[in-house]
Structures are given as C-alpha cells and as structure tokens.
Amino acid sequence: MTDIIIVGAGWAGCAAAVAAAKQGARVKLLERTDMILGTGLAGGILRNNGRLTAALELEAMGGADLFAALEPTLRHRNISFPGHDHADLYDIALAPGAVLDCLKRWGVTLRTQTRITGISMSADKTSIESVTDSHGNTYAADAFLDATGTAGPTANCARYGNGCSMCILRCPSFGGRVSLAALAGVRELEARRPDGTHGAMSGSCKLMKESLAPDLVRRLNETGVAVIPLPPGLREDHLSLKACQQYALPEFAENLVLLDSGHAKMMAPFFPLDKLRRIPGLENARYEDPYAGGKGNSVRFLAMCPRGGDLKVNGPDNLYCAGEKAGPLVGHTEAMVTGTLAGYNCAAAISGKPPLILPRSLASGEAIAWTGEEMRTPDGLSRKYTFSGGCLFERMKSLGLYRTSPGEIRREVRALGLENVFSEPAG
Ligand SMILES: Cc1cc2nc3c(=O)[nH]c(=O)nc-3n(C[C@H](O)[C@H](O)[C@H](O)COP(=O)(O)OP(=O)(O)OC[C@H]3O[C@@H](n4cnc5c(N)ncnc54)[C@H](O)[C@@H]3O)c2cc1C
Known part of the structure; x- marks a missing residue:
C-alpha cells in the first residue's frame, strides 16, 4: 500500500520523498534511469550567495536532511569564484550513494528504470488514481508528486539546442522525460529566451x-x-x-x-x-x-506547472510539483526547498491537515511566491530564478532577505513559529 507516489528522483523528488516520509507517509519514488539525482549528477555547487540563506532556513525548519547527507561528500567548503561567495562543492560521484542511504533510512521505496508513461484519472477527471510505467506496471496512491524536471527529452534538445548532447540523463537509452502533469492534462508553461526562442x-x-x-x-x-x-x-x-x-x-x-x-x-x-x-x-x-560538450548542452525549462504557494498543481486535486517543474527555479538548493515543501504538503493533504505556505519574510517563501507570480507573465518566463544570482538574489538583497548568520536565521524562523516544522507532524 502506498500513500504518495513521487515521479522523478532528482534533487526535488528525493527531498520530497524524505519530507513526506518524515510525516509518516508511505512513499514510493519512481525514476526512469538507473541513477538518482538527475541533473544533480552533473552539478555540485551548494551554498553560493543566497543559496546559503535558503540552506540555513531549511536547516532551521528541520528539512535539511539531504544537506546533512552530503556533508561527507563535500570536496571544498566556503570557496569563492567570480561573482560567488561561500560556496561548497560536493563530489558528484559520491553524492548519489549518500542520498540513497538517506532515502533508505526514511523507509522510502525507490524503483529505478521505472519510466512513467501513462495515467489513470478518476471518472470525473478531478484526481489521479494511478500511473503506469513503460513496462505496463501500475502504481496506485492517494497523492502524486511531479518531480520530473524540465530537461530534454531528445526532441527538445534537437529543436531548441544543438542536438542531443549525450548528457547524464541518457534519453536515448532510458527514454526521454515524460511529465506527469502533462499526462494529467495540465497545460504546462515554457520559458523563453530574451530573443523569443524556447527553453534555456x-x-x-x-x-x-x-x-x-x-x-x-x-x-x-x-x-x-x-x-x-x-x-x-x-x-x-x-x-x-x-x-x-x-x-x-x-x-x-x-x-x-x-x-x-x-x-x-x-x-x-x-x-x-x-x-x-x-x-x-x-x-x-x-x-x-555532456559527451558532446564541444557542441551543445541539454535544453531545459520547457515544461513547468502552474501551481499555488503550497506547490499544488493547478488542476488535479491530488497532484503536487517541485524543483524545475514548479517554475524557472534553477539549482539543487531550489529543488530541495521546493521538494521539501511539496512532500510535506502532499503528506499533509492525505491526512486532512492544512497546507503550509512559507511566509515571504523568508527567502524561500519569497522565492516560491514571486516565481509563481512571475510565471504568469511573458517577461517573467524569460528570466530564471535562483538564490545564487540574477534577479532573485538582487531581490533578496533589496528586501533584506539575504542573511548568512545561522543564529539570526534560526531566530527569524522561530519567531514565525516554523522551527523544526518539517520534522514534526503537520497540523
Ligand atoms: C549540467 C548542469 C549543471 C548544473 N550544476 C548545478 C550546480 O552546480 N549547482 C546547482 O545548484 N544547480 C546546478 N544545476 C541545476 C540543477 O541541477 C537543477 O536545477 C536541479 O537539480 C533540478 O532538479 P529537479 O529534481 O527539479 O530535476 P531533474 O534533476 O531534472 O530530475 C528529474 C528526474 O526525473 C526523472 N524523470 C523524468 N521523467 C520521468 C518519468 N516519466 N518517470 C520517471 N522518472 C522521470 C529524470 O530521469 C530525472 O532523474 C545544473 C544543471 C545542469 C543540467
């Protein structure tokens, strides 16, 4: 018996799985390739600029399990490079094992090489009843979470990039990304480049x-x-x-x-x-x-979900989203923040508890709320949002939300009544 099915085991899906399991939900995490962490397998940078603030907020809220899991894999701490301060770099070879241990500790059931390609909706089309993988196996649950990201599939990289770049997502071998929200009939949003072309x-x-x-x-x-x-x-x-x-x-x-x-x-x-x-x-x-990095790279941000501040997708009443799926939010930290909130809210929903919406006096709350607003405008869809730079980091600074002191952040989180909220039962 499964309470929640999470599709996609990138940083967002893994964070969501842990957050939902911490709420006592029985969680199944389905991943189409043979490895977890998705684009995080090609990443590594944490805590640069405003990502430090978001990581410390998550820690104060009791939701930083994946950051803790990564500690032993850090190759460098608190380094600077152009335009970026206090960055940590994790070892991309060691990170998946550390996260697998964490998923296991929380009792999350992981199924790799399980690519979701079909969906079954309730008779009145208001909720999802089950999803089906490319081998014909069906998975039923009370709630679903789309963490399938926005990278690829090959046709998008060919159309909007320089062809398949042979990246770690390995679409030709495992089959390309399939969006759960799109299967459920949700009309997804596409990012635009400043010149009007699609994706990034x-x-x-x-x-x-x-x-x-x-x-x-x-x-x-x-x-x-x-x-x-x-x-x-x-x-x-x-x-x-x-x-x-x-x-x-x-x-x-x-x-x-x-x-x-x-x-x-x-x-x-x-x-x-x-x-x-x-x-x-x-x-x-x-x-x-990517193997063809001399020629191109993966194309992303062509499939984002309209959603609320609780990360429930506008549409089916039991579908949540996180990570890049939740908007043009770039980064591992961004995926962990939205994943943790979406996983928590998914679990809250199935036990009849009210959803959590993070207040805008936290950098994480502001990022989720502002990106949600921006996604509704053509200009907003031509920008990308990350705690580590660009327009969101500028906004954090102008609103006084760029904080780097763990004590100050914990006091703020405590004053908002959110200390350890992700490690205590919802409600
Ligand atoms: C080359 C590169 C380098 C980067 N470097 C950094 C960095 O250093 N620091 C940083 O903060 N950010 C970095 N990023 C950005 C960051 O990796 C992403 O924004 C973030 O990790 C996205 O996480 P996600 O879980 O939303 O999506 P993804 O990582 O795309 O994960 C989605 C997962 O869903 C799976 N999936 C898709 N469809 C299905 C399906 N139908 N059934 C089952 N599974 C499915 C995919 O296989 C994948 O594992 C980098 C991105 C890239 C591409």
Missing part, C-alpha cells in the same frame, strides 16, 4: 580531470577553483543562452572558470573542443558530461 541551455560541462595538465589538476584539488583568462580569439558568446543567469557575468566570458566537483566543472554551456585544446593546460581536454 544548461550552463556547465564536466571535463575529465585526468585529461588536464597536472599543475591545473593540483590547483583544482587544492583550492577548488581555476580561473583561466581567455585571449579574445578564444572567447565564446554564450551568456544569453544560459539557464544559469547567475553565471551570465562578463568574468565567465573573459575567463574559463573551472571548479572541482570530482571532475572539472567548466562554467560554460559548451565550448568547441579544438578551441578548448588551444588553452594552456587543456591540450588533451576531454568531455565527461
């Missing part, structure tokens, strides 16, 4: 560290960062393409910025290999993810 290209690649010069590898291992100035002839004009507007700064066009996430995380959506190999230290550079 992922903003970083991984280079195989062993393919880089030894002194560059040493620098990355020791400091976590390498900023390599690019002569004008080797610069690429990518900034307007990027999903991650926090990195759309001139420093990222004038330099090649590398970060150590186990591999060398290169802060550019793609970079032609012949040009890359003309940079000292990168003469033998080789892409690790």
Whole structure:
C-alpha cells in the first residue's frame, strides 16, 4: 500500500520523498534511469550567495536532511569564484550513494528504470488514481508528486539546442522525460529566451580531470577553483543562452572558470573542443558530461506547472510539483526547498491537515511566491530564478532577505513559529 507516489528522483523528488516520509507517509519514488539525482549528477555547487540563506532556513525548519547527507561528500567548503561567495562543492560521484542511504533510512521505496508513461484519472477527471510505467506496471496512491524536471527529452534538445548532447540523463537509452502533469492534462508553461526562442541551455560541462595538465589538476584539488583568462580569439558568446543567469557575468566570458566537483566543472554551456585544446593546460581536454560538450548542452525549462504557494498543481486535486517543474527555479538548493515543501504538503493533504505556505519574510517563501507570480507573465518566463544570482538574489538583497548568520536565521524562523516544522507532524 502506498500513500504518495513521487515521479522523478532528482534533487526535488528525493527531498520530497524524505519530507513526506518524515510525516509518516508511505512513499514510493519512481525514476526512469538507473541513477538518482538527475541533473544533480552533473552539478555540485551548494551554498553560493543566497543559496546559503535558503540552506540555513531549511536547516532551521528541520528539512535539511539531504544537506546533512552530503556533508561527507563535500570536496571544498566556503570557496569563492567570480561573482560567488561561500560556496561548497560536493563530489558528484559520491553524492548519489549518500542520498540513497538517506532515502533508505526514511523507509522510502525507490524503483529505478521505472519510466512513467501513462495515467489513470478518476471518472470525473478531478484526481489521479494511478500511473503506469513503460513496462505496463501500475502504481496506485492517494497523492502524486511531479518531480520530473524540465530537461530534454531528445526532441527538445534537437529543436531548441544543438542536438542531443549525450548528457547524464541518457534519453536515448532510458527514454526521454515524460511529465506527469502533462499526462494529467495540465497545460504546462515554457520559458523563453530574451530573443523569443524556447527553453534555456544548461550552463556547465564536466571535463575529465585526468585529461588536464597536472599543475591545473593540483590547483583544482587544492583550492577548488581555476580561473583561466581567455585571449579574445578564444572567447565564446554564450551568456544569453544560459539557464544559469547567475553565471551570465562578463568574468565567465573573459575567463574559463573551472571548479572541482570530482571532475572539472567548466562554467560554460559548451565550448568547441579544438578551441578548448588551444588553452594552456587543456591540450588533451576531454568531455565527461555532456559527451558532446564541444557542441551543445541539454535544453531545459520547457515544461513547468502552474501551481499555488503550497506547490499544488493547478488542476488535479491530488497532484503536487517541485524543483524545475514548479517554475524557472534553477539549482539543487531550489529543488530541495521546493521538494521539501511539496512532500510535506502532499503528506499533509492525505491526512486532512492544512497546507503550509512559507511566509515571504523568508527567502524561500519569497522565492516560491514571486516565481509563481512571475510565471504568469511573458517577461517573467524569460528570466530564471535562483538564490545564487540574477534577479532573485538582487531581490533578496533589496528586501533584506539575504542573511548568512545561522543564529539570526534560526531566530527569524522561530519567531514565525516554523522551527523544526518539517520534522514534526503537520497540523
Ligand atoms: C549540467 C548542469 C549543471 C548544473 N550544476 C548545478 C550546480 O552546480 N549547482 C546547482 O545548484 N544547480 C546546478 N544545476 C541545476 C540543477 O541541477 C537543477 O536545477 C536541479 O537539480 C533540478 O532538479 P529537479 O529534481 O527539479 O530535476 P531533474 O534533476 O531534472 O530530475 C528529474 C528526474 O526525473 C526523472 N524523470 C523524468 N521523467 C520521468 C518519468 N516519466 N518517470 C520517471 N522518472 C522521470 C529524470 O530521469 C530525472 O532523474 C545544473 C544543471 C545542469 C543540467
């Protein structure tokens, strides 16, 4: 017997699963590939700029289990790189194991290679009764949560990018992303680039560290960062393409910025290999993810759900959403914040408890509320929202919501009556 089915085991789905399980719900997490963490398998950066605030808020609210699970996997703590302060970098090879342990601890049932492709609605079409995978297995539950993200499938990367970039999501092997909300008849929203075209290209690649010069590898291992100035002839004009507007700064066009996430995380959506190999230290550079990083990257943000501040999808009465599905919110932290809230509210709903809407006096509450409003406007859909930069970070600063003191944040959360709210029974 299952209470809640969560589709998609990226950061949002994993956070939602833990939050719902902490509320006592029996949770099944369904993932189409053979690995958890989705695009988080290619990420690594935490706590940079306003993401620190959001992480500390989540901790004070008792919802930071995944941050705690990641602690032993951190390769670098409290580092700076252009435009970004106090960042941590997790090891992308170790993170999935740490999160699997956490899911197991909370009794979440995980099914990998389970790609949801079908849905059964109630006779009056108001709620979802079950979902079906591509092998014909059916999963029934009281409530459902769409955490399928917005990356791919291949047709989107071909249409709005430079073709399948052979990223970690491996659509040709496991089948592309299928949105649960779309199966339920929800009309999803698409992000627009400033020039009016659709979606946004992922903003970083991984280079195989062993393919880089030894002194560059040493620098990355020791400091976590390498900023390599690019002569004008080797610069690429990518900034307007990027999903991650926090990195759309001139420093990222004038330099090649590398970060150590186990591999060398290169802060550019793609970079032609012949040009890359003309940079000292990168003469033998080789892409690790996406494999075709010399040509392109995954395209995202083509399938977001209209939803409320409680992250219930506008439409079926037992469907919630989180992560990129919940709006043009970019980042692991953003996915964990929305995942935790959506998982909690899903569990609250099935036990007849009122939903939680985070107040706008917290950075997390403001991000969820403002993004929800912005998604309703064409201008809003042309921007991306992250605690770590761009318009949301500017807004946090202007509203006095960018706080970095754990004590101050805990006091604020306590004053709002939300201390440990995610680790205590709803209601
Ligand atoms: C290359 C790259 C680098 C990044 N680097 C960083 C970084 O360093 N720091 C940071 O904060 N953010 C980074 N991001 C952004 C961040 O990874 C995402 O915004 C966030 O992790 C999204 O999480 P999600 O759970 O919403 O979606 P996803 O990570 O896309 O997860 C969705 C999951 O759902 C699964 N799925 C889809 N359809 C189905 C279906 N029908 N049935 C079952 N499963 C399904 C997918 O396989 C996937 O595992 C990066 C993104 C990319 C692409």
